[in-house]
Structure formats: structure tokens, C-alpha cells
Amino acid sequence: MANERREVPEATKRLLWGIAAGRCEFKGCNKLLYTHDVTGTVENLAEKAHINAVQPGGARYIEQEDKNSITNLMLVCPSCHTIIDRDQEFYSADKLFTMKNEHEKRIRILTAIGAEMKSHMVYYTANITDDRLSVDDSDAKRALTSISRYPAEWSPIDIGVHGSYTADRDIKYYNENAQNLEKAIKNKVLDVIEQGKSIALFAIAPQPLLIYLGHRLNDKYNVSVFQCHRRESDKWSWREEYSPIVFRATSPEPEQINRTGKIALIFALSSSVNAERITDVIGSEANIYVVSIEKPSRVFVTHPSIMDSFVEKSREVMEQIKQIHGNKKPIHVFPVMPVSLAVRFGMDYMSKTDNPLIIYDEIAGQGFIQALNIGENNDY
Numbered sequence: 001m002a003n004e005r006r007e008v009p010e011a012t013k014r015l016l017w018g019i020a021a022g023r024c025e026f027k028g029c030n031k032l033l034y035t036h037d038v039t040g041t042v043e044n045l046a047e048k049a050h051i052n053a054v055q056p057g058g059a060r061y062i063e064q065e066d067k068n069s070i071t072n073l074m075l076v077c078p079s080c081h082t083i084i085d086r087d088q089e090f091y092s093a094d095k096l097f098t099m100k101n102e103h104e105k106r107i108r109i110l111t112a113i114g115a116e117m118k119s120h121m122v123y124y125t126a127n128i129t130d131d132r133l134s135v136d137d138s139d140a141k142r143a144l145t146s147i148s149r150y151p152a153e154w155s156p157i158d159i160g161v162h163g164s165y166t167a168d169r170d171i172k173y174y175n176e177n178a179q180n181l182e183k184a185i186k187n188k189v190l191d192v193i194e195q196g197k198s199i200a201l202f203a204i205a206p207q208p209l210l211i212y213l214g215h216r217l218n219d220k221y222n223v224s225v226f227q228c229h230r231r232e233s234d235k236w237s238w239r240e241e242y243s244p245i246v247f248r249a250t251s252p253e254p255e256q257i258n259r260t261g262k263i264a265l266i267f268a269l270s271s272s273v274n275a276e277r278i279t280d281v282i283g284s285e286a287n288i289y290v291v292s293i294e295k296p297s298r299v300f301v302t303h304p305s306i307m308d309s310f311v312e313k314s315r316e317v318m319e320q321i322k323q324i325h326g327n328k329k330p331i332h333v334f335p336v337m338p339v340s341l342a343v344r345f346g347m348d349y350m351s352k353t354d355n356p357l358i359i360y361d362e363i364a365g366q367g368f369i370q371a372l373n374i375g376e377n378n379d380y
Contacts, residue, residue, distance in 0.1 A: 026080035126205035143236035214346025261285035
């Protein structure tokens with residue numbers, strides 16, 4: 001019995017390394033076990049932990065025939081090995097089997113992703129009021145692998161501007177950030193990534209800038225847009241089960257259309273928008289078109305198909321406006337919607353055939369203010 005621990009067959013050791021992909025199987029650790037994380041030295045830093053101990057008195061010992069079977073072994077780092085054996089009541093066999101199975105299942109899923117299923121991860125953030133926003137890299141990578149894709153490069157392409165202290169209540173903020181965004185897209189995306197390649201986009205910013213971002217990427221790439229969800233973990237991952245959302249469009253009755261009045265397009269999706277808030281800005285003669293849902297919310301975009309339904313409805317409204325008013329008169333856009341839908345609206349916008357856009361942003365204490373102009377030869 002004293003030597004039983006050392007009798008793990010070489011084939012089993014190799015198999016354990018393979019199914020664990022050389023990483024610690026303790027949940028939340030995932031440490032690479034063949035490279036020292038400080039010195040970079042390549043060496044074997046792994047330990048083989050027995051879920052049920054080899055000898056009586058060991059952690060979680062039970063009578064079983066083959067203590068050194070692959071099913072009873074975990075590949076772990078020394079620190080995690082110490083923790084699970086020191087507190088065997090908390091780290092029960094069932095808990096460790098679950099960790100092992102989840103880790104090895106994740107490895108199987110990730111390694112099954114074909115080499116062609118890579119995406120360039122692009123992050124874009126801009127401050128909202130006084131908040132400095134960021135994208136959690138681990139959450140974003142987890143979301144990407146959940147749709148069976150993997151990062152084309154380990155480090156993401158960050159096109160956000162960091163260190164800018166212009167508040168988004170300042171009118172200069174929008175033009176300044178749009179110009180910076182234009183340069184970043186050119187230098188870090190257009191000049192680097194071949195057109196037609198896959199991009200995974202993770203963005204948090206004021207909605208006029210998100211619409212502009214979508215407009216600049218447009219149909220140049222195969223872009224998967226992600227939504228930041230209001231939950232503590234897996235903030236960017238889509239839900240497998242979701243409830244379809246019905247988008248509704250309302251427009252002026254034919255007899256109410258004012259040919260000389262301005263055109264307003266309201267996206268009342270995150271919250272409702274009173275028409276008076278719009279007419280106070282662009283005049284009482286405005287022709288108001290609205291895209292809404294039954295229960296406005298900031299958290300309803302839980303699946304990519306919801307974005308597709310939104311684009312279908314917003315395109316329907318854009319075409320209706322074009323038929324009634326022509327495509328030369330600008331549309332005053334008032335976006336109150338989740339960030340992913342702002343990006344997708346910008347991606348769907350066709351500057352050569354659609355009406356020019358004047359995009360507004362809502363600022364606390366000020367209401368809606370004009371932010372950016374988008375259209376043929378009329379960007380910001």
C-alpha cells in the first residue's frame with residue numbers, strides 16, 4: 001500500500017495530461033502546468049491528485065479496486081492539491097468529480113472547434129458620464145467559445161480611447177470620440193484584418209458612438225455583436241433558452257403627415273419615450289416614427305436572434321420613411337435601447353441609399369441633445 005501511489009501507469013499519466021490539456025482542473029484555477037508563470041521556465045509543475053485517497057486515512061478514502069484509474073485522478077497545481085486534501089469535508093468526492101468532468105468537457109468542446117472558426121476580438125469602450133468602462137477579457141473569451149469560436153489572437157484589439165476626460169455631457173465629446181474611433185478602426189481593424197474575416201465585437205459606450213461604430217464596420221466584416229448583460233458572471237454569454245421579442249412599429253397616419261415637418265425615429269426599447277420629449281427638441285410639427293416593445297427593458301436582448309428581429313423591424317421603418325419622405329431629408333434618431341441594438345442599427349444603415357441621420361443622446365438633467373451626424377459625406 002505504501003508504494004501504491006507511485007504505481008500510476010505511464011499511459012494513465014499521459015492520458016490525464018491530455019484530457020486536462022496541461023491545466024489545473026480545480027474550478028477557477030486553470031493554471032498552465034508546464035510553464036512557470038513568473039520565470040517562464042518550461043517544466044512539469046503538475047501533481048496528480050487522487051479524488052478518493054489511495055491509503056486509509058487519506059482524504060476521501062473509500063474501498064475501491066483501482067485507485068489509480070483515470071476516473072479517480074485530477075491534474076492539479078501544488079496549491080490546489082494542498083487545498084482539496086486539507087479540507088476534505090468541503091471538497092467532497094462529488095464536488096471534485098464535478099470539477100474534473102466540467103474541466104474535461106470544456107477542453108473537449110474547445111479543441112473540437114475547427115481552425116477556420118477563429119474570430120478577431122474587438123473591444124470598444126467610451127466613458128458614460130463619469131464612468132470609465134471596460135470589457136472583462138475572461139468573460140468575453142468565454143462568450144466567444146460559447147458560440148463555438150475561438151480568438152484569432154490571444155490579446156484583443158482595443159479601439160477604445162483611454163485617458164480622455166471629456167464628459168459625455170459636453171457636446172465636443174461626440175465629435176472628438178468619433179474622430180478617435182475613426183482613426184482606431186482604420187489603424188487597428190481596416191489596415192490589419194482582411195475584409196470578410198470574422199470579428200467578435202464587445203462594446204459599451206454612449207449610443208450615438210455605438211451606431212457610428214456599427215456604421216463604420218458595416219458589411220466589411222462578418223461581425224458577431226455581443227450584448228453586455230446585467231449579471232455578475234458570464235456578462236457577455238448568450239442564453240441557450242430565451243423568449244422571442246416582438247418589435248412594434250408605429251407611424252403617423254397618412255392624414256397626419258406633415259411634408260415640411262422634421263422626421264423623428266424613436267427607439268423606445270430600454271424605456272418608454274414620451275413624444276413631448278421629442279417635440280420639445282425638434283418642434284411640434286415633427287413626423288414621429290417609433291420602434292418599441294411591449295415591456296421596455298435594458299436586459300431583454302438575451303439571444304442573437306433578438307438582434308436579427310430588431311434589424312428586420314428597423315429596416316422596415318427606414319424603408320417606410322424613404323417611401324413617404326424620400327431619402328434626402330434627414331432623420332432625427334433618438335436611441336433608447338440596449339448597446340448591441342445600437343451597433344446593429346449602425347451596421348444595417350446604408351449611407352448611399354438611406355436618409356442622412358442626426359443622432360441624439362439623452363443626458364441626465366438636459367434631455368436629448370444632438371450628438372452626431374451620419375450619412376453620405378456627413379459623418380460626425
